[in-house]
Amino acid sequence: MIIAVAGKGGTGKTLVSALLIHFISKKNSKLLAVDADPDSNLPEALGVKVEKTLGAVRELFQVSRDEMGTMNKEQWLEGKIYEVVCECDGYDLLVMGRPEGEGCYCFANSLLRGILKKLMRHYDYIVVDSEAGLEHFSRKTIDSADYVIIVTDSSKKGLTTAKRIKELMAELKINVKDVFLVANKVNREAMEKIKKFADDENLKILEFLPYDEEVVKIDVEGLPVTALSENSEVYKRVKKIVDFFLEVVA
């Protein structure tokens, strides 16, 4: 099962992804966490340090063409991927990172797409923390996702991005099994507005997450999500999302 977490910038994608990974990692299954944001911060949210990123493989790829010899590119690349996948406690982590130097991220994006397809068969679950906005959809980086979770706050911009993602997926015929909305940092008043939006757009709301002082605290102190207590509302509710995916959806 591949779950991609998307949405407008700053809505809480990384927080939600990190908590999903935290809870799924306790379920004794093979899990791959993917940080697909070039401005990577999923490792920090998980409290792990990553030495290598996919961005660096791009350089290796260019330097090492001769060294590939008779091996085809695909095989060569697959070997290299495993040098980048970092083994963490209960899951593996792949960080896309940023290609060195100038230029766009197309190459890294298309690498990621091919790599996800290759890695899929080795894992039970893959959770992808995406870059803000529409990039990964327009480039079809995550076209193999089974479920997309769009994280939004109560802002008009957050909801507009959610709507655009849904429309773009339809336009590009990215066929996922389902698209869900997670509304984050919302109060009661905003809940009504978001419910109406979800109804109008035919989106299912997976969970409402309140503004959580515990989240602010760990953020200020630079601590990972594992530092959240079991009393944290966000912690409890993302746990419910994981139970839903593992028990209801699977």
Ligand SMILES: Nc1ncnc2c1ncn2[C@@H]1O[C@H](COP(=O)(O)OP(=O)(O)OP(=O)(O)O)[C@@H](O)[C@H]1O
């Ligand atoms: N429920 C919440 N309560 C309080 N603060 C929150 C909550 N959710 C997220 N935050 C804070 O909002 C900020 C953005 O969260 P996060 O980094 O998870 O968003 P993002 O969507 O991944 O952002 P980006 O688009 O930059 O990758 C962080 O400082 C985070 O601690």
Ligand SMILES: [Mg+2]
């Ligand atoms: Mg993020």
